[in-house]
Amino acid sequence: QVSAALKEGHVTPTELCQRCLALIKSTKFLNAYITVAEKTALEQAEESEKRYKRGQPLGVLDGIPVAVKDNFNTAGIETTCASNMLKGYISPYNATVVQKLLDQGAVLLGKTNLDEFAMGSGSTDGVFGPVRNPWSYSRQYKEKSVPKSDSEDEESNWVITGGSSGGSAAAVSSFTCFAALGSDTGGSTRNPAAHCGVVGLKPTYGLISRHGLIPLVNSMDVPGILTRCVDDAAVVLGSLAGHDPKDSTTIQDNFKPFELPSLPDVSKLSIGIPKEYHAPGLSSEILALWSKAADLFKNAGAKVTEVSLPHTRYSIVCYHVLCTAEVASNMARFDGLEYGHRSDMNKSTESMYAATRREGFNDVVRGRILSGNYFLLKQNYENYFVKAQKVRRLIANDFLKVFGSGVDILLTPTTLTDAVPYMEFIKEDNRTRSAQDDILTQAANMAGLPAINVPAALSERGLPVGLQFIGRSFQEKQLLTVAKWFEKQVKFPMIQLEEVKGHNDNVFQHQKSASFS
Amino acid sequence: QKVTVEVLDHLEHLALVDFRDAEGVERLQKAIRFADQLHEVNTEGVEPMDSVLEDRCLYLRDDDVTEGNCTNELLKNARQKVEEYFVAPPGNIPLPKLEERETFLKGS
Numbered sequence: 001q002v003s004a005a006l007k008e009g010h011v012t013p014t015e016l017c018q019r020c021l022a023l024i025k026s027t028k029f030l031n032a033y034i035t036v037a038e039k040t041a042l043e044q045a046e047e048s049e050k051r052y053k054r055g056q057p058l059g060v061l062d063g064i065p066v067a068v069k070d071n072f073n074t075a076g077i078e079t080t081c082a083s084n085m086l087k088g089y090i091s092p093y094n095a096t097v098v099q100k101l102l103d104q105g106a107v108l109l110g111k112t113n114l115d116e117f118a119m120g121s122g123s124t125d126g127v128f129g130p131v132r133n134p135w136s137y138s139r140q141y142k143e144k145s146v147p148k149s150d151s152e153d154e155e156s157n158w159v160i161t162g163g164s165s166g167g168s169a170a171a172v173s174s175f176t177c178f179a180a181l182g183s184d185t186g187g188s189t190r191n192p193a194a195h196c197g198v199v200g201l202k203p204t205y206g207l208i209s210r211h212g213l214i215p216l217v218n219s220m221d222v223p224g225i226l227t228r229c230v231d232d233a234a235v236v237l238g239s240l241a242g243h244d245p246k247d248s249t250t251i252q253d254n255f256k257p258f259e260l261p262s263l264p265d266v267s268k269l270s271i272g273i274p275k276e277y278h279a280p281g282l283s284s285e286i287l288a289l290w291s292k293a294a295d296l297f298k299n300a301g302a303k304v305t306e307v308s309l310p311h312t313r314y315s316i317v318c319y320h321v322l323c324t325a326e327v328a329s330n331m332a333r334f335d336g337l338e339y340g341h342r343s344d345m346n347k348s349t350e351s352m353y354a355a356t357r358r359e360g361f362n363d364v365v366r367g368r369i370l371s372g373n374y375f376l377l378k379q380n381y382e383n384y385f386v387k388a389q390k391v392r393r394l395i396a397n398d399f400l401k402v403f404g405s406g407v408d409i410l411l412t413p414t415t416l417t418d419a420v421p422y423m424e425f426i427k428e429d430n431r432t433r434s435a436q437d438d439i440l441t442q443a444a445n446m447a448g449l450p451a452i453n454v455p456a457a458l459s460e461r462g463l464p465v466g467l468q469f470i471g472r473s474f475q476e477k478q479l480l481t482v483a484k485w486f487e488k489q490v491k492f493p494m495i496q497l498e499e500v501k502g503h504n505d506n507v508f509q510h511q512k513s514a515s516f517s
Numbered sequence: 518q519k520v521t522v523e524v525l526d527h528l529e530h531l532a533l534v535d536f537r538d539a540e541g542v543e544r545l546q547k548a549i550r551f552a553d554q555l556h557e558v559n560t561e562g563v564e565p566m567d568s569v570l571e572d573r574c575l576y577l578r579d580d581d582v583t584e585g586n587c588t589n590e591l592l593k594n595a596r597q598k599v600e601e602y603f604v605a606p607p608g609n610i611p612l613p614k615l616e617e618r619e620t621f622l623k624g625s
Contacts, residue, residue, distance in 0.1 A: 092590040206570050219568050248576050249568070317554045324548070328532065335533075337603050339594035348610035354533040366534045367541065371548040373532045374520075387555050389565030394558065396566060431548065448569030473569075 002178060003060045006052060013052065013063030017045035017107050020065040024109065024176045030132045032161075032170035034070045035078050036110035041065070044107045051105065060235050062105030067171045067180040070111035071118050072223070073212040074098050077108075081214055082126025083116045085360030086340045095212020096244050097181060097223050104239050109177050112167030116362050117331070118183055118216050120430050121191055121437035123166020124422065125364050131166040133159045133196055133419050133463075134174040139496040140462035159419035159463060162195035162437070164188040165224060169196040172226045173495060179236050182224040185216050186319055186434070187414075187441025189224025190453040190468060194414035197455040197464030197495060199483070201225040201233045202441075204474045205448035206251040208237075209244030217326040218249070220319075220445040230454065230484040234260050237476060251474075258477045264485035267301030271482075272407035276312035279439050283417045285459050290413050293456065293467055296489055297411070307407060309398040314391050315443040316435050321375050321388035327365075328372025334360065364430045396447040403472050409482050413440055414468040418459040444470050454483045455492040464492070520545060525622055526615045533612070538621050 005011050024036055048063035057063070068074060071081045073091035080086045094102065102108065115125045124130035135141050136158035145157060161170050165182025169192035172180045182189040184202040193200025201224060208223045215221055223240065227233045238257025244250045273294055278287065298304045336342035336356035343355035361369070375384040402410070415437065425433065444451040450473070453466040469486070471479030525542060529535050536542050588601055597604040615622060 089594055092587065092593065206573075243576070245576065245578050249570060250576075251570065251573060252576055311558065314555065314558055317552060320548070321552050321555065337595065337605055338591070342596040346606045348612075349605050349608040350533065350610065350612045352606045354529075354535065354612060357534045358537075361534065363537070363541070363544075366537070367544045367548070369532050369534050370528050370536065370541070370545055373528050374524075374545060374549065375552065377524075377527075377531075384552055384555065386565050387558075387560060388552075389567065390560035390563040391555055391558050393563055393566035394560065396569060429544075431544070431551075435551070 003064065006063050007057065009052070013045040013048035013107065014042065016063060017041055017065055017109070020109055020176050023174070027134070027174050027176060030134055030170050030174060031129050032112055032131050032167040032174065032176070033067070033110045034080060034082065034113050034128050034167070037077050037108055040076070041107050041109050044102070048105050048107065058103070058105040059239070061101065061239055063107060064179065065107045065109045065177045066101055067109050067112050067168060067177040068098055069114055069165050069168050069180070069182045071114060071183055071214045072098055072181060073214070074108065074111065077111060079111065079214070081117045082114050082128055083360065083362070083365070084127055084341055085334050085357075087127070089340050093212065096209040096246060097240050098212065100240050112165070112171050112180060114167055115164035115364070117214070117365050118164040118185060118188055119327075119364050119368060121163045121187070121434045122160045122425050123163035123192065124160060124425060125362065125430055127362070130422060131161045131170050132422075133161045134170055134497060135159065135197060135419070135463050135495060137498055138462065139498055140458055140493070142462070142498065144460065144462035156423060157421060159421050160195065160425050162192035162415070162419060164192075165226065166192045168226050169193055169198055169200070172196070172198045172228060174497065178227070179232055180226045182226050183213055183216070183221060184224040184445065185221045186323065186438040186445055189226060190414050190441045190451060191437060193226055193453040194455070194466035195419040195464065197466070197492065199227050199230055199233050199455070199487075200453040201237065201480075202444060202451045203237060203241065203476060204450040206249055207241045207255070207474060207476070209247040209250050211244055211246040215330050217323050218330070219322070219326065220448075230452075230480055230487050231260055233452070234258065234480050237480075253474070260477075260481055260484050264481045264488070266297060266482055266485050269408045269482065270303040270305065270406050271297050272305060272307040272402055272410045274307050274309045274312065274402070274410055274412060276309050277412040277440055279416065281416045281436065282413060286413045286415070286417070286465055289456055289465060290411070290467060293411060293486065296486070305407070307402045307405075307410070309395075309402060309443065311391065311395045311398050312443055315395050315446050316439050318388045318391040318395065318446065319438070319442050320435065321384050322392065324368045324372035325375050325385050326372070327368045328376060331361070331365065331369050336360075367431065392446055395443055399443075399447045399449060408472070408478060410470040412468045412470065414453045414466045415440065418461055418463040418465050440468065449473055450476050450479050452479060452483045454487050456490050458493060520549070522615075522622055529620060529622065530612055535620055536622065541621070
């Protein structure tokens with residue numbers, strides 16, 4: 001919608017950019033952004049305006065404000081991964097996906113907050129502090145929350161965004177940008193998307209370039225896309241997907257950007273409901289929602305069957321081993337010599353490295369590095385690392401079998417519950433939380449399959465709940481078509497952000513449109 | 518089984534990262550117990566999987582120089598440098614042994 005508005009001159013790119021920047025300022029308490037690139041964003045907006053005046057916009061994304069998770073390299077802009085290790089690190093280059101967005105004329109507003117090095121499921125463990133879910137400040141949540149006492153205000157009641165791309169999800173959800181990039185290794189895009197009520201797409205591994213994305217797990221990482229509607233996600237996907245010579249893990253097949261049908265039809269599809277996703281801890285609300293969704297498809301003529309992915313419950317353990325092992329390797333590059341934090345310790349190379357890493361990494365990162373090194377020790381290699389790789393194949397084969405039997409799309413919940421209050425979330429440590437929260441999203445990363453979270457309904461507490469669709473490798477068009485159909489059916493409500501801290505909610509009313517396509 | 522101090526020390530050496538305190542060590546113990554669940558799965562005859570793209574050929578491009586000459590850019594982010602070199606403290610000096618190091622493990 002907003003793209004059309006730009007084309008017709010109802011609003012100019014600079015106006016749009018300025019409004020978004022103002023909104024970022026007034027929603028600073030959400031802590032969604034680490035760096036706001038105000039000057040360069042306005043410059044990009046001005047360039048875009050010139051193009052529109054000439055009648056030559058670069059495409060649908062020209063002039064659209066976007067945000068990027070702070071683990072993507074952005075030339076000239078600080079990239080920190082929410083860690084002390086990279087504070088002050090100014091990227092010398094743009095990640096391929098960032099470059100592609102800029103080449104399409106998108107306006108980069110800033111870098112969003114995350115868990116340190118994308119390790120976590122709450123966006124609470126970065127050095128810049130936790131990200132607050134915009135829905136904590138919505139009328140819908142406030143109406144449902146029981147006021148504890150007069151003195152306790154919303155300050156202590158706010159809920160988490162989920163993670164690790166929490167900043168990106170919060171940014172999209174609070175209208176400060178129209179699309180954001182996240183990363184997804186174990187559910188890091190879909191989890192916050194579900195908690196913040198936005199669309200979170202994890203593309204097939206190998207479809208989008210990882211060049212410039214600071215790696216966590218090389219064999220599972222993918223850049224993720226967060227938007228307010230499925231059509232927008234398809235547009236962004238169209239501009240990002242495709243082979244990149246700089247990333248040898250991108251496939252060489254020709255990618256053709258697609259447009260989704262305006263009236264999607266699901267009557268000829270076969271939807272699978274994996275019974276193992278009825279995991280312990282799944283809230284009864286979400287279970288009911290899942291069931292209702294299955295009925296929606298049945299009534300539309302689709303074939304809905306229960307299927308089995310027997311190794312689902314081991315995927316989180318498998319992930320734990322493989323992730324920590326790859327992390328141990330990937331984090332080895334942070335030694336203080338070429339970039340990032342450097343300790344003053346100068347006695348020897350090793351002691352300097354050790355001190356630098358001691359000072360630069362938080363407990364979560366250090367914990368994973370040490371665990372990873374443990375699993376990679378000669379005496380443990382076969383029993384843990386190789387064993388996990390074998391289990392990985394079993395998990396991937398589970399999916400292959402199900403898809404091979406005629407099922408087109410799997411329908412599952414994305415999270416076990418709606419967003420929890422921050423005060424509750426921090427009672428358990430990061431690893432326990434990740435193990436609990438990633439359970440429904442992780443297997444898709446194991447098998448490299450595309451998956452998408454679509455906001456489905458509000459919970460009893462007034463918070464968003466989403467459902468997940470998992471598709472066949474490289475079948476994003478089919479996946480997004482089903483997602484779009486579902487989105488149309490559920491008509492998820494728009495967030496009603498309250499006037500906060502005396503700021504004008506005129507700013508919110510002026511957002512003429514929620515989507516850009 | 519508990520992880521021995523020798524192994525913990527070895528890990529600190531390999532990772533060049535320290536456990537910091539008892540919590541750090543406990544975290545590792547928990548991680549190992551968690552990972553032990555893997556042994557419940559029967560993986561008889563299953564090949565380990567390195568990558569989901571294992572059935573495809575890796576892309577190889579021509580061995581031509583297409584970019585580079587960005588020495589200044591790259592040096593910008595380094596804290597200590599001299600001319601075009603990164604400056605490192607002397608190498609070949611191993612990390613001090615357990616007794617001489619500042620590590621929590623000394624107490625165990």
